[in-house]
Amino acid sequence: MTRRGPTRTSPIRCAGCWLLALLLAVPLALASRAVHAAPSLHYPATAGGDAASPLVIHGALDLPQVRPLLDAFHRDHPQFAIHYRNLSTLALHERFLGAPAEADVLISSAMPWQYRLANDGWAQPLETPAARRWPAWARWRSELFAVTFEPIVMVVNEAIIARFGEVRSHADLLALLERRDETLRGRVVTYDPAISGAGYTYAIEESRLSPRYWELVAALGEAEAALAGTTGEMLEGLIEGRYLVGYNLLGSYARERLADQPQLRIVVPEDYTLVTQRLALIPRQAPHPAAARRFVDFLLGERGQSVLARETPLGALHPALEGPGTAAALRRRLGEALRPIALGPGLLATLDDLKREALLTRWRREFLRRERR
Amino acid sequence: MTRGDSLSRRLLAWLLVPLLVLGSLMLLQAWFEARRTADRAFDRLLEAASLAIAEQVQWQDDRLWLDLPPAALEMLATDAEERVFYSLVDHRGRLITGNAELPGDAREAPSDDDTLLYRDIAWQGLSLRQGVRRTRLEEWQLREPFEVRVAHSREGRDALAAELWRANLAMILAMAALAIVALLLSIRTALAPLTRLRRAIRSRDPRTLAPLELRLPRELAELRDTVNDLLARMRRVRANQERFIGDASHQLRTPLAGLSARAELALRQEDPARWREALVAMQATSTRTARLAMQLLSLTRLANPEYRPELAPLSLNVLAREAVREHWSSCHRSGVDLGVASAAADVEIRGIDWQLAEALGNLIDNACRYGARHVTIRVGEAPPSLAVEDDGPGIPVARRTLMLRPFHRDRDDLEGSGLGLAIVDGIARTHGAHLAMSEGAGGVGLRVTLRFPGETP
Numbered sequence: 120m121t122r123r124g125p126t127r128t129s130p131i132r133c134a135g136c137w138l139l140a141l142l143l144a145v146p147l148a149l150a151s152r153a154v155h156a157a158p159s160l161h162y163p164a165t166a167g168g169d170a171a172s173p174l175v176i177h178g179a180l181d182l183p184q185v186r187p188l189l190d191a192f193h194r195d196h197p198q199f200a201i202h203y204r205n206l207s208t209l210a211l212h213e214r215f216l217g218a219p220a221e222a223d224v225l226i227s228s229a230m231p232w233q234y235r236l237a238n239d240g241w242a243q244p245l246e247t248p249a250a251r252r253w254p255a256w257a258r259w260r261s262e263l264f265a266v267t268f269e270p271i272v273m274v275v276n277e278a279i280i281a282r283f284g285e286v287r288s289h290a291d292l293l294a295l296l297e298r299r300d301e302t303l304r305g306r307v308v309t310y311d312p313a314i315s316g317a318g319y320t321y322a323i324e325e326s327r328l329s330p331r332y333w334e335l336v337a338a339l340g341e342a343e344a345a346l347a348g349t350t351g352e353m354l355e356g357l358i359e360g361r362y363l364v365g366y367n368l369l370g371s372y373a374r375e376r377l378a379d380q381p382q383l384r385i386v387v388p389e390d391y392t393l394v395t396q397r398l399a400l401i402p403r404q405a406p407h408p409a410a411a412r413r414f415v416d417f418l419l420g421e422r423g424q425s426v427l428a429r430e431t432p433l434g435a436l437h438p439a440l441e442g443p444g445t446a447a448a449l450r451r452r453l454g455e456a457l458r459p460i461a462l463g464p465g466l467l468a469t470l471d472d473l474k475r476e477a478l479l480t481r482w483r484r485e486f487l488r489r490e491r492r
Numbered sequence: 493m494t495r496g497d498s499l500s501r502r503l504l505a506w507l508l509v510p511l512l513v514l515g516s517l518m519l520l521q522a523w524f525e526a527r528r529t530a531d532r533a534f535d536r537l538l539e540a541a542s543l544a545i546a547e548q549v550q551w552q553d554d555r556l557w558l559d560l561p562p563a564a565l566e567m568l569a570t571d572a573e574e575r576v577f578y579s580l581v582d583h584r585g586r587l588i589t590g591n592a593e594l595p596g597d598a599r600e601a602p603s604d605d606d607t608l609l610y611r612d613i614a615w616q617g618l619s620l621r622q623g624v625r626r627t628r629l630e631e632w633q634l635r636e637p638f639e640v641r642v643a644h645s646r647e648g649r650d651a652l653a654a655e656l657w658r659a660n661l662a663m664i665l666a667m668a669a670l671a672i673v674a675l676l677l678s679i680r681t682a683l684a685p686l687t688r689l690r691r692a693i694r695s696r697d698p699r700t701l702a703p704l705e706l707r708l709p710r711e712l713a714e715l716r717d718t719v720n721d722l723l724a725r726m727r728r729v730r731a732n733q734e735r736f737i738g739d740a741s742h743q744l745r746t747p748l749a750g751l752s753a754r755a756e757l758a759l760r761q762e763d764p765a766r767w768r769e770a771l772v773a774m775q776a777t778s779t780r781t782a783r784l785a786m787q788l789l790s791l792t793r794l795a796n797p798e799y800r801p802e803l804a805p806l807s808l809n810v811l812a813r814e815a816v817r818e819h820w821s822s823c824h825r826s827g828v829d830l831g832v833a834s835a836a837a838d839v840e841i842r843g844i845d846w847q848l849a850e851a852l853g854n855l856i857d858n859a860c861r862y863g864a865r866h867v868t869i870r871v872g873e874a875p876p877s878l879a880v881e882d883d884g885p886g887i888p889v890a891r892r893t894l895m896l897r898p899f900h901r902d903r904d905d906l907e908g909s910g911l912g913l914a915i916v917d918g919i920a921r922t923h924g925a926h927l928a929m930s931e932g933a934g935g936v937g938l939r940v941t942l943r944f945p946g947e948t949p
Contacts (some may be wrong), residue, residue, distance in 0.1 A: 235591065238576060238577075238591070239591075239592070239616075240617070260573045327562065463565075463566050464565035464568060465566050466562075467562075467576060467578075468560045468562035468564075470591065471560040471591070472589050473557060473560065473588070474558070474559060474589075477557075477559040
């Protein structure tokens, strides 16, 4: 199948540039990159004889988080020789377009990219009972599956809470920023949507949710908020004490990093909480489709999902699972406030160059409003 | 009756085949209609999405600018989760933005204003429905034409078309089933009288010839009446046969009884001269009886409708002269003058000589027996005819037809059998000739004429 070569991506070339600039190390990959020098994992096939087959997984999912999953899968299916490559979301995407027959499974948190691949017909359908039972809001056709459930959170230093009171929602944050207190000047940190793909995605989603988002951007600008490229950067600054408030951090990473930082509190906003999801797909040209189907089926099954819930901070989506680390638990706590990023053609708009330009122009304008005054 | 040639099968086939063809055509039409309807419904989405996009197109920084509304793309995807593609193209065909380089639509727009063209395209191996909106940006100084091209995959349309078609299919199938049931019932009802007629005929006593009494529809009533006519004719034939047999037995019994009485009387005598006398009388009687039996036989043969003798050409003049030669001496003995008036030319017909000789013999015999003095055989030319004329007492007009019946005798006479004229009539019919009785020359006596058909050969 050589339906489409990578050279055909010209309309998004430009989008590629900006992502290249910023997604080089999408936040997810960064947090533990120092710890694990080799961004890949190998599991030899230990059984199966004739049924032995390689399985190549490309994921934007750090090794500590993916390891429990692969361990469990390898225990269940020792006949597969697993080769996992941890890549940044952009690298993963580019590499796939360059060699669409290399990987058996793609897992990435760059939802628009993954959606676009599936929309353009790069993915093959998975028809298993687990796939059919998967909640409709967390899949697209039977080609693209959301496998994790990760809220976007704020991190607030306890000192701020002690001084200004609880910060529970976006409205609280806006009120806090609008006090224009000198303590916060330059000590609030958030994504720079111009250099971070994740930050841009959140900005677009939040601006669609409410026009008050622009007030928040203006308030952030007024507080001379620092702009970071990754969750990792923001977490570093918060731990070091350079920043007192972090806005729009990836909850799964924050939970892991801040477990031993009692002075920093993770706030899951009560008014609305964006939820991002990692999307898995099996490329149409996957070299080992049977192994790929087995793995994704495992990810969607109760077993894979309970590993996700118990042993990773990623958040399990399976509707039958309860308890900490599951979407069900989060839902019970936050109810209607959860806003999972919709898995639909709206994501394609996110990738539109002009759209991006328009949104960033607006964002910059709002952010720099104070200077103009 | 073979199964293949059953009336109900024939009817069923002739009705079912057009019905099935019609049904298939309806299904085909329903399918196209369902597709058209689904396309119409879903083309509204292309229209709305392209409009939503076109409305966001602006002129900014000396170029076309689009703030793509995500809702426009979401509009294009229904529950069927279609793949969605869009592109914005300027008037030179350059892509401004979009997630796919969709092909343009070469068709002429019906007008220069805002227009929308729909069509099915195959793009990158995907089967898509595309809508191309051609419109222009109108600002104070600016008239900038551009195209919004949107497309989505066909799953939603196909699902709707299939659903519409299934609904139609169910209805058409139900109608077909109903039509077939109605067809079977009506064929059965229509053919029921035929079955009744068959049963009525089959269940009859084979000896009865009574007419069929059965209420039937018009077409079959005609058949019933025809059968009844046939039965009536058979009844008459049988009545004739029964009377003939009765008469024949009666005729044979009388001379046999006479013979028996004569023999008994002679046996009481001792005188051989008496015996001889009796024997002579008995011989005459038995000769007459034998002749009677012969006549009965030939009459039976003549009455057989399947008797088709070979006809040979023969001359009537020769026939008449031979009859005179044969009968002249016996007539002369009884003092009757027998003559012939042959035709000037030779008259030929096709016939059987011995039968015609027999007929002439019978007529001459009858004439002699009933008191004629002069008997003449006449040969006619046009039409060919044979006539025997006498100057006897004749037969009144009213009774002439009766004379043709076997065993009918005009008056009591023991000599005649009453078969003579009946046999002549039978022979005439065998030859297709017409037997006529009239008065003889001068209004006395009887003339019996056999008029043969056709021309002189």
